Amino acid sequence: MDLPPVGLGTMGIDDERVVRTAIDAGYRHLDTAQIYDNEAVVGAGIDAAAVDRSDLLVATKLWVDSLGPSAVRPGTAASLDRLGLDAVDLLYVHRPRGDYDPEETLPAIEAVREDGLARHVGVSNFEPEQLAAAREYVDIAAHQVEFHPLYWREDLLADARANGYPLVAYSPLAGGRVFDEPVIRDIAERRDASPAAVSIAWVTSYEPVVTIPKASSRAHLEANLAAAELELADAEIERIEGIDREEELFPE
Ligand SMILES: NC(=O)c1ccc[n+]([C@@H]2O[C@H](COP(=O)([O-])OP(=O)(O)OC[C@H]3O[C@@H](n4cnc5c(N)ncnc54)[C@H](OP(=O)(O)O)[C@@H]3O)[C@@H](O)[C@H]2O)c1
Structure with missing residues (x-):
């Protein structure tokens, strides 16, 4: 999949005007999930924006109780209904737990994809061995994982590189915790940039x-979109790689 460097994470967004503003500001990849309880808000924002649906990449995620073989189709249909769309561009398995069973869940998702309800299948929060097992049933179009200066995984990056799919980094600002990180702050000051921009540029x-x-x-939305244009030097990238890693924000 050809995803732009910066898209919009919508967890916690409950106002369609934010989604519309983001699209107007240039966002083309919108990420929601059943569990965020805001698919209708995202759909209303898409509907209100002055951009063709075909120019947007809309992703949602099936929660762990929609992963049983008979739950995938009605779960997907319900998401599309809330979004007001005929299809999503990317339909993820949100987490490989609950009713997830690769042998049953993934053929069911592949069937809804073949029927046109989703253009691509993605996975999220998978371990390398779970990725390998999933590849027996679907072409993984994207893997969405926690990835920011305080927590990231080389093994998952390596799998994406080896198998040729984008790694979608979630919580790139660690929900705001990177703003107090001394290395990030120092690089930001030297670059006359914000800690948010440095983190996004690093990711x-x-x-x-x-x-x-x-x-x-609007100010944060525009700043984050522009942040991918900040080019960090190799030495800056390595300094950030040297930050002590913390626990995941979103463990199982
Ligand atoms: N697949 C999964 O299991 C999973 C798990 C977690 C998250 N996600 C996805 O990843 C997305 C992002 O992760 P996240 O919501 O945890 O956190 P995040 O993107 O790391 O951080 C968001 C926080 O940073 C603030 N912020 C954003 N831009 C800023 C800027 N330029 N300057 C200062 N502050 C800024 C936001 O404030 P304001 O809102 O006030 O601007 C918000 O409080 C989610 O929305 C969701 O789509 C996926």
């Missing part, structure tokens, strides 16, 4: 990583 400096920061104000 998107890796091939094939794209990201989906969540933002609410």
Whole structure:
């Protein structure tokens, strides 16, 4: 999939005007999920924006209780109904747990894809062995994982590189926790940039990583879109790689 470097994460967005503003500001990749309880808000924002549906990449995720073989189709249909769309561009398995069983879940998702309800299948929060098992049933079009200066995984990056799909970095600002990180702050000051911009520039400096920061104000939305244009030097990238890693924000 050809995803732009920066898309919109919508977890916590409950106002369609934010989605519309983001699209007007230039966002083309919109990421929601059943569990965010805002697919209708995202759909209303898409509907209100002055951009053709065909120019947008809309992703949603089946929650763990929609992964049983007989739940996939009605779950997908319900998401499309809330979004007001005929199809999503990317339909993810949100987490490989609950009713997830690769042998049953993935053929069911592949069937809804073949019927045109989704253009591509993605996975999220998978381990390398789970990715390998999933590849027996679907072409993985994207893997969405936690990836920011305080937590990231080389093994998942390596799998994306080896198998040729984009890694979609979620929580690139660690929900705001990167703003107090001394290395990030120092690089930001030297560059006359914000810590948010440095974090997004660092995340998107890796091939094939794209990201989906969540933002609410027009100023944050525009700044995050522009951040991918900030080019960090190798030494700056390595300094950020040297930050002590913390626990995941979103463990199982
Ligand atoms: N697949 C999964 O399991 C999973 C798990 C977690 C998240 N996600 C996805 O990843 C997306 C992003 O992750 P996240 O929501 O956890 O956090 P995030 O994008 O790391 O951080 C969002 C926070 O940073 C603030 N912010 C954004 N841009 C800023 C800027 N330029 N300057 C200062 N502050 C800024 C936002 O404030 P304002 O809103 O006030 O602008 C918000 O409080 C989610 O929305 C969701 O789509 C996926």
